[in-house]
Amino acid sequence: MNTDNIFNVNQLHEGQLIVHMEHGVGRYDGMTIIETRGIKAEYVILTYADNDKLYVPVYSLHLISNYDGCIDNVPLHKLGSDVWKRVRKKAVDKVRDVASELLDIYAQRTIKNGFSFSYNKKKYQLFCKQFPFELTSDQCKVINEVLSDMCKPIAMDRLICGDVGFGKTEIAMRAAFLAIENHKQVAVLVPTTLLAQQHFDNFIERFANFPVHIEMISRFRSTKNRNQVLDHTAQGKVNILIGTHILLQNKVKWHNLGLLILDEEHRFGVLHKEHIKSIYSNIDILTLTATPIPRTLNMAMSGIRNLSIISKPPAKRLRIKTFLCEYNALLVRKAILREVQRGGQVYYLYNNVKNIEKTARRLANLVPEARINIGHGKLKDRDLEKVMNDFYHQRFNVLVCTTIIETGIHIANANTIIIEQANQFGLAQLHQLRGRVGRSHHQAYAYLLTSSPKELLSNDIHKRLEAISSLEELGAGFTLAKHDLEIRGSGELLGSNQSGQMKTIGFTLYTKLLKNAIEAIKYGSELSLEKITSITDIELHLPAILPEEYIPDVNTRLSFYKRLASVENYCEIEILKKELISRFGVMPNEAHYLLMITVIRQRAQNLGIQRIEGSNKGGAINFSNNHYIDHTYIINLLKQEPKIYRFDGQNKLKFICDLSNFRTRLQYIADLLEKFQQHTIKN
Numbered sequence: 285m286n287t288d289n290i291f292n293v294n295q296l297h298e299g300q301l302i303v304h305m306e307h308g309v310g311r312y313d314g315m316t317i318i319e320t321r322g323i324k325a326e327y328v329i330l331t332y333a334d335n336d337k338l339y340v341p342v343y344s345l346h347l348i349s350n351y352d353g354c355i356d357n358v359p360l361h362k363l364g365s366d367v368w369k370r371v372r373k374k375a376v377d378k379v380r381d382v383a384s385e386l387l388d389i390y391a392q393r394t395i396k397n398g399f400s401f402s403y404n405k406k407k408y409q410l411f412c413k414q415f416p417f418e419l420t421s422d423q424c425k426v427i428n429e430v431l432s433d434m435c436k437p438i439a440m441d442r443l444i445c446g447d448v449g450f451g452k453t454e455i456a457m458r459a460a461f462l463a464i465e466n467h468k469q470v471a472v473l474v475p476t477t478l479l480a481q482q483h484f485d486n487f488i489e490r491f492a493n494f495p496v497h498i499e500m501i502s503r504f505r506s507t508k509n510r511n512q513v514l515d516h517t518a519q520g521k522v523n524i525l526i527g528t529h530i531l532l533q534n535k536v537k538w539h540n541l542g543l544l545i546l547d548e549e550h551r552f553g554v555l556h557k558e559h560i561k562s563i564y565s566n567i568d569i570l571t572l573t574a575t576p577i578p579r580t581l582n583m584a585m586s587g588i589r590n591l592s593i594i595s596k597p598p599a600k601r602l603r604i605k606t607f608l609c610e611y612n613a614l615l616v617r618k619a620i621l622r623e624v625q626r627g628g629q630v631y632y633l634y635n636n637v638k639n640i641e642k643t644a645r646r647l648a649n650l651v652p653e654a655r656i657n658i659g660h661g662k663l664k665d666r667d668l669e670k671v672m673n674d675f676y677h678q679r680f681n682v683l684v685c686t687t688i689i690e691t692g693i694h695i696a697n698a699n700t701i702i703i704e705q706a707n708q709f710g711l712a713q714l715h716q717l718r719g720r721v722g723r724s725h726h727q728a729y730a731y732l733l734t735s736s737p738k739e740l741l742s743n744d745i746h747k748r749l750e751a752i753s754s755l756e757e758l759g760a761g762f763t764l765a766k767h768d769l770e771i772r773g774s775g776e777l778l779g780s781n782q783s784g785q786m787k788t789i790g791f792t793l794y795t796k797l798l799k800n801a802i803e804a805i806k807y808g809s810e811l812s813l814e815k816i817t818s819i820t821d822i823e824l825h826l827p828a829i830l831p832e833e834y835i836p837d838v839n840t841r842l843s844f845y846k847r848l849a850s851v852e853n854y855c856e857i858e859i860l861k862k863e864l865i866s867r868f869g870v871m872p873n874e875a876h877y878l879l880m881i882t883v884i885r886q887r888a889q890n891l892g893i894q895r896i897e898g899s900n901k902g903g904a905i906n907f908s909n910n911h912y913i914d915h916t917y918i919i920n921l922l923k924q925e926p927k928i929y930r931f932d933g934q935n936k937l938k939f940i941c942d943l944s945n946f947r948t949r950l951q952y953i954a955d956l957l958e959k960f961q962q963h964t965i966k967n
């Protein structure tokens with residue numbers, strides 16, 4: 285998964301903090317074009333301590349990333365000082381430890397053989413036909429990934445990231461069906477009683493035409509009922525058991541558990557998750573989340589955990605219109621009236637149980653046309669269950685509630701949510717709350733209210749609320765996870781001692797180093813910073829740039845430069861070329877040269893070439909000590925063409941020929957690299 289898409293550098297604004305792999309934390313101050321001996325080149329300007337400037341050539345943008353370390357007023361590093369190198373070294377040492385820890389977890393699960401499920405296509409198709417909607421392409425893809433994991437003899441540990449309302453539940457249903465078909469029991473673990481009740485209703489409805497015994501245990505059920513359910517579960521009479529943290533208690537015994545579905549993972553603590561891993565270490569685990577926490581994202585991005593993404597909403601889904609403003613009675617009345625008059629329902633979120641009755645009365649006076657009721661976690665179990673049931677069956681249309689509705693609650697007819705004191709909530713929480721509406725094809729509305737302008741103006745709160753109201757587009761869960769990280773602190777990455785490192789070098793760079801560390805350990809080599817930072821230096825004395833006349837917007841140019849600097853193969857360059865042509869038309873020569881140099885750099889890097897020079901009368905190639913080109917081939921080249929090639933010292937091959945035409949110069953070097961490519965000694 286290309287993490288740049290999530291934390292890419294092209295969403296930069298001047299003054300934003302950047303971290304450069306070699307020089308540390310600086311400030312992005314735009315881009316500039318510098319002309320040297322008639323040749324234009326574009327640079328990113330970074331400002332460091334004492335207002336020192338660093339001009340980063342656009343082909344080295346893979347060395348810079350957002351600084352999202354979440355330390356306010358972090359000092360800029362001083363160019364040339366070794367402070368950054370010490371900080372980076374400490375982080376790299378820690379990253380190595382974390383990488384081996386992650387790989388241990390991964391290895392343990394890989395070693396522990398899991399059950400290999402087999403599926404009866406006819407019965408499975410029968411189950412699929414009962415789904416009332418057409419699956420989105422993402423849902424199809426993710427379902428196939430899950431089923432294929434379950435059919436492997438390795439314990440599945442897959443994370444499904446899909447924004448609120450994007451249809452994650454159906455994926456869980458199909459996985460559950462396959463497990464039951466294989467005579468395995470299914471545990472569905474959810475964070476709240478309401479969600480347990482909702483999942484219970486959903487599963488009962490979804491499996492109505494199949495002989496499946498489904499039960500739920502939560503505080504909504506009597507002790508007698510709970511004990512009876514646990515007995516039946518231990519005897520294997522229950523196929524699917526849905527519950528809250530109660531499922532993690534030792535008194536829960538299974539006859540033949542095969543699949544654990546963990547819904548809204550971000551609502552469980554680290555201890556819960558470690559406990560789950562210790563109890564269920566070799567069964568298949570399917571985790572669903574809408575707002576992945578950094579640790580989850582991190583594990584997935586470093587390849588430790590299989591990740592599936594549902595990035596597209598179901599058809600006809602409209603983005604939720606979000607309004608951020610001060611509390612205003614008239615606005616509240618209008619919002620509620622509009623919803624109830626179109627036959628819809630409203631969540632009115634007031635997260636203070638002590639005064640919630642008073643608030644409900646205030647609303648009843650404000651909107652006498654509405655039928656209002658109250659729901660919160662302090663109600664007696666059966667009262668809360670009745671309130672939610674009545675709301676679901678539209679016996680009233682305004683639910684004044686606390687955050688108990690936060691995760692997963694699905695009432696398709698509720699399409700307005702009004703949140704008082706919105707400034708009290710985190711981003712992920714606001715996103716989850718907002719996701720309670722707009723779960724069908726109706727236009728939904730979210731009002732984030734604060735009680736006074738001062739709250740609205742406080743920097744952190746304002747950023748948070750701005751982030752959520754600006755991110756109306758569907759699928760914003762990932763972005764918010766990052767915003768939450770930036771605004772509310774480094775969060776739990778891999779335990780508190782790691783978040784310290786993340787703060788000093790930034791989450792993006794930390795993740796990049798971690799990914800490299802894991803690759804290195806997997807392939808038995810060392811995490812080498814040299815490998816990450818080294819880049820073949822190419823000086824061909826020709827213009828390689830995206831001219832302003834071609835792409836006027838500086839951020840768009842930056843985005844393309846960054847993507848070019850991060851390409852990993854020739855196909856990616858071709859894709860970028862097609863995108864440039866389709867968006868901006870025929871490429872000018874300078875852009876052609878830029879792409880050709882990128883190809884040359886990519887090839888040279890893979891061959892272990894340190895530097896390539898080219899000019900009107902020829903050029904030179906500097907090999908690194910451990911380059912991959914067959915020495916015999918190079919010697920033969922010198923023998924066959926003594927007028928063109930000669931060695932200049934131990935590692936420098938010079939070539940003399942007429943390269944005054946830019947295209948000829950580029951093609952000559954590309955051809956020479958192609959010949960080297962055919963004569964490598966890579967083992």
Ligand SMILES: Nc1ncnc2c1ncn2[C@@H]1O[C@H](COP(=O)(O)OP(=O)(O)OP(=O)(O)O)[C@@H](O)[C@H]1O
Binds near residue numbers: 723724
């Ligand atoms: N392909 C689809 N087309 C139309 N509607 C769908 C589709 N898939 C699911 N839905 C419906 O969308 C609504 C939300 O689905 P679901 O509850 O699975 O979302 P979710 O991803 O679990 O959301 P949350 O993260 O809030 O729990 C449900 O009514 C579901 O039936």
